[in-house]
Every structure is written in structure tokens, then in C-alpha cells.
Amino acid sequence: MRNPAPGDAEEPVPGDLRMARALWPVLLASAVGLLPFTVFSTYLVPIADDAGSSVAAMGGLRGLGGLAALLVGTALAPFIDRVPKEWAAAGALVALGVSAGLGAAGGFALFAVFCLLVGASTAVLNPALTAAAADRFGSGKAAGRAATLVTATTSMTAMLAAPVIALPALFWGWQGDLLAVTALSLLLAAVFVARRGKRQETGTPPGAPRVGYLASFRALAAVRGVLPLLLVGFLRTAVFMGYLAYLAAFYEERFDLDAGLFTLVWTLSGASFFVSNLLTGRVTNSAAPRVTTERLLAIGLVAALVSVVGFYFTHWLPLALAMTALHAASHAIVAACVVSLLVRRCGTALRGSALSLNAAGQSLGVFAGAALGGAGLGLAGYPGTAVVFGALVVAALGAAVLVPRGRGGDDVTQAEST
Structure with missing residues (x-):
């Protein structure tokens, strides 16, 4: 879809299904981004037992993710618009996959790293995905609709994630859930890199002056x-x-x-x-x-x-x-x-x-x-x-x-x- 120039008449807003077909990797990635902490929260008791830790101590590590998200999200905010958003999402997905793999290995220290990495990666992943979805449809109402379609998918995943991860865990345990997140994250990262290579992303034109960090x-x-x-x-x-x-x-x-x-x-x-x-x-x-x-x-x-x-x-x-x-x-x-x-x-x-x-x-x-x-x-x-x-x-x-x-x-x- 052509992105309208600022002076152009705004194009009609496409239907949700048409948008979903165009944005399926973005929507799937927004769902995958919620899974690591959902697994962690759902299986907190067995995770703590396997790590030889108390539930209170292990659960407290969740706060590290929120702290990392706050710091990384604020510090890297200006850079989200300086790189192709598909690449930013791909990098965040790789970090998310690494964090899930570390969590699957178990251990209190590894779960501390897991929480920090998940918080930091989602701080980049979520805004990059939402902005990438909006960029596919310009600057008007179609862009707003695409962005809210991502947030709606995220909210639906938050509602359904627990049963979705609970059923597979009956066969492969919580460690298998985290390894599945690793595989999905790395696969989606490859999809974003490949799709980025097939098209040009809208945004700052090549050769345009870069705005400073504080600016x-x-x-x-x-x-x-x-x-x-x-x-x-x-x-x-x-x-x-x-x-x-x-x-x-x-x-x-x-x-x-x-x-x-x-x-x-x-x-x-x-x-x-x-x-x-x-x-x-x-x-x-x-x-x-x-x-x-x-x-x-x-x-x-x-x-x-x-x-x-x-x-x-x-x-x-x-x-x-x-x-x-x-x-x-x-x-x-x-x-x-x-x-x-x-x-x-x-x-x-x-x-x-x-x-x-x-x-x-x-x-x-x-x-x-x-x-x-x-x-x-x-x-x-x-x-x-x-x-x-x-x-x-x-x-x-x-x-x-x-x-x-x-x-x-x-x-x-x-x-x-x-």
C-alpha cells in the first residue's frame, strides 16, 4: 500500500481482515512477546522448586523486567525511528528468544537474567511492532487502525495465553514452553529481516539530516x-x-x-x-x-x-x-x-x-x-x-x-x- 504524502487526500481505511493478512507477522510477534512472562507467572511454583528457591524470591524477579522495560524504553525511544522498525523488532525477538532459552535452563541467576532480558526486549519489541504496523498504512486513520489492531491482538493474547501454554506444557513441561518461545521468536526474526529486504520502509528519506538524541x-x-x-x-x-x-x-x-x-x-x-x-x-x-x-x-x-x-x-x-x-x-x-x-x-x-x-x-x-x-x-x-x-x-x-x-x-x- 502506498503511504500518502502529507498533502494527499486520505485513503479509505481497509477492513480488519485485509489489515490482518498484511500484518500477520506483526500480530503474531505481538502475541509471542507476552508468552515468556506468562509462562513464568503461570508456573512460578514449579519454577521456584526446580531452581531451589522460594516462591517469594523467584516472583520478586518479575520486578526486574518492569525496571528494565522502563529504563530501556525511555533510553532507546529516539532510536526506534532511526532504524527500520522491522530490524528493531527482529533484534528484540532475538533477545526474547535468548532470554526464553536461558529461562528453560533453570536456576535463580539465569531467571534473573531472563527477567531483565524479557523486560528490555519487549520495551523495544512492542513499540516497534505497533509503529511498523502503522507505517504500512501511512499517517492517517488507517495507520491508527493498524496500530490498535496490534494492541487488540495483545489484549486477546493476554486473555488466552494461560490456557494456550498450559495444554502443551502437559506434554513437555514449562521448559518446553520456553523453548517453543525461543523457536518462534527466532523464526519471526528471520521473517522480519526477509520482509524488510523485499520492500522499502517509509520514514526519514535517505540523506535527510538526523535529529540529535535530545532534540x-x-x-x-x-x-x-x-x-x-x-x-x-x-x-x-x-x-x-x-x-x-x-x-x-x-x-x-x-x-x-x-x-x-x-x-x-x-x-x-x-x-x-x-x-x-x-x-x-x-x-x-x-x-x-x-x-x-x-x-x-x-x-x-x-x-x-x-x-x-x-x-x-x-x-x-x-x-x-x-x-x-x-x-x-x-x-x-x-x-x-x-x-x-x-x-x-x-x-x-x-x-x-x-x-x-x-x-x-x-x-x-x-x-x-x-x-x-x-x-x-x-x-x-x-x-x-x-x-x-x-x-x-x-x-x-x-x-x-x-x-x-x-x-x-x-x-x-x-x-x-x-
Whole structure:
């Protein structure tokens, strides 16, 4: 597909199936990127036993991945747009495959390296894949739809990954799962290199002057609405991941749901997020949307505020389940709107950097949300948690107000001429 020049009339947005056929390696790679930590979390107890470690010590290594993702995602953000994104994704997939192979070997020290490498590789892989998908379809709404198709695939994989890895593990164990991730990662890396060799990637023209490292951050900050969008992404993640951290404990304490029944609640939340993310990406990037992306962003945040505060004061199980579904759906709306706006406003010149910083902010949000939610729970119980998360959503609403609307109710890509 030809990428439109900044002055061209925007091409129609292709259908999801057509996009999926064009983007199948990207979508598959986005799914594979979630598998290493899913295996680690699902089989934490036997992994700790095989390594001769306690569950608490082994589980604590997961934080190393978040720290590595935050540092690497921030530090390498300007470079995502300086190299072909297929090559960046291929390099990240090789690192992911190496990390999975090390994890399969077992041992506490190797799992520490595993967590660091997985966090660092996904910090490059996820924004590179999302930006590469968007680049295949230019700078307008088709690009936004392609990017949200990647995020929808990721959310679907997060919902289905546990049963997908559990069935093969019955035959080859958790070590076999990790070795399968190694094989898939290396195979996909080869596919990306081969596909890159067959076509030219859009972006900075050959011979164009390179923007300096710090200047890249300044150029990104100069794009309309990018900074408040990144803040919304961070705050949204803090609320949702903090909420999920204490979700099982809430349902067990208030409704006496055991772990088996709680898996149904988790499935409800994951399915709500996936469907909402998929539909929002389609609606916001349609040719004639009924509501602007900026307004839908605000609507999603209002729904998140109502659902997260109402959830902790609910004592009726059906209402709690409805709030769980609404809260997941509202966060999916916000996530899709943030990605769509970043992709459409930054264009091919800076979208990789913007998506990388957004992913780094989400890594920070995971830590912040769990810590702040725990503080609220410790000080005032679940009402305290409701106050903390409600305040974070209000702050996100304030940031969303600072996101200017595009001209004519749509977005204007500024980065192409930055």
C-alpha cells in the first residue's frame, strides 16, 4: 500500500481482515512477546522448586523486567525511528528468544537474567511492532487502525495465553514452553529481516539530516497533545494495573470466591477489554466517526472513574461483575484512543519514539498503581483504594482536557514537517 504524502487526500481505511493478512507477522510477534512472562507467572511454583528457591524470591524477579522495560524504553525511544522498525523488532525477538532459552535452563541467576532480558526486549519489541504496523498504512486513520489492531491482538493474547501454554506444557513441561518461545521468536526474526529486504520502509528519506538524541525528545514534546497523552497513558495504567493487583483479594474477601471461580472473573475482565479495544480502534479510525477521538477519550475516563469507585462500594456480586466488565472496557477505550492519537499526530517521523515512551510510562504505571493502591488499602481499606484510584483517574481527566482537538474535529500530523 502506498503511504500518502502529507498533502494527499486520505485513503479509505481497509477492513480488519485485509489489515490482518498484511500484518500477520506483526500480530503474531505481538502475541509471542507476552508468552515468556506468562509462562513464568503461570508456573512460578514449579519454577521456584526446580531452581531451589522460594516462591517469594523467584516472583520478586518479575520486578526486574518492569525496571528494565522502563529504563530501556525511555533510553532507546529516539532510536526506534532511526532504524527500520522491522530490524528493531527482529533484534528484540532475538533477545526474547535468548532470554526464553536461558529461562528453560533453570536456576535463580539465569531467571534473573531472563527477567531483565524479557523486560528490555519487549520495551523495544512492542513499540516497534505497533509503529511498523502503522507505517504500512501511512499517517492517517488507517495507520491508527493498524496500530490498535496490534494492541487488540495483545489484549486477546493476554486473555488466552494461560490456557494456550498450559495444554502443551502437559506434554513437555514449562521448559518446553520456553523453548517453543525461543523457536518462534527466532523464526519471526528471520521473517522480519526477509520482509524488510523485499520492500522499502517509509520514514526519514535517505540523506535527510538526523535529529540529535535530545532534540528528538524536544521535537516529540512540540507535537500537539503528546505530553498530556503520555500522562494519560501512565495514569490509566497505574489505575488499571493497581486495580488488577488486588482484584482477586477483593472478590475472595467480599464474595468468598475461590481461585477457580475467580478465573471466570478474570476471563470476563479480559474479554471486556479485548472487545472494547477492538471496537474502539475501529470506531475512532473510521472514515466518518460519530464522535471525535478526543471526546471518546474523555468518555472512557469518566466511565473508568464511575466503575472503579463504584466497584469498591459494591456488596452485590452481579453488580460487582458489571463494574468489572465496565472498568475493563473503559480502560480499553482510553488505551485505544491514546495509541490512535499518538500514531496519527506523530506520523512516521516520531511515532516509534512516542509509542516507546508510552510503553515506558506504562511500565512505571504498573509499579505506581500497585504501590499507591496498596497504600490506600492499608490506610483505609477498600474505600481508601477507591479514593486513590479515583484521584488518579481525575488527574487523567485533567490531562485529557489539555489534549487539543485536531483541526476540523480530526488530527493533524505535525511530525512530518518537524
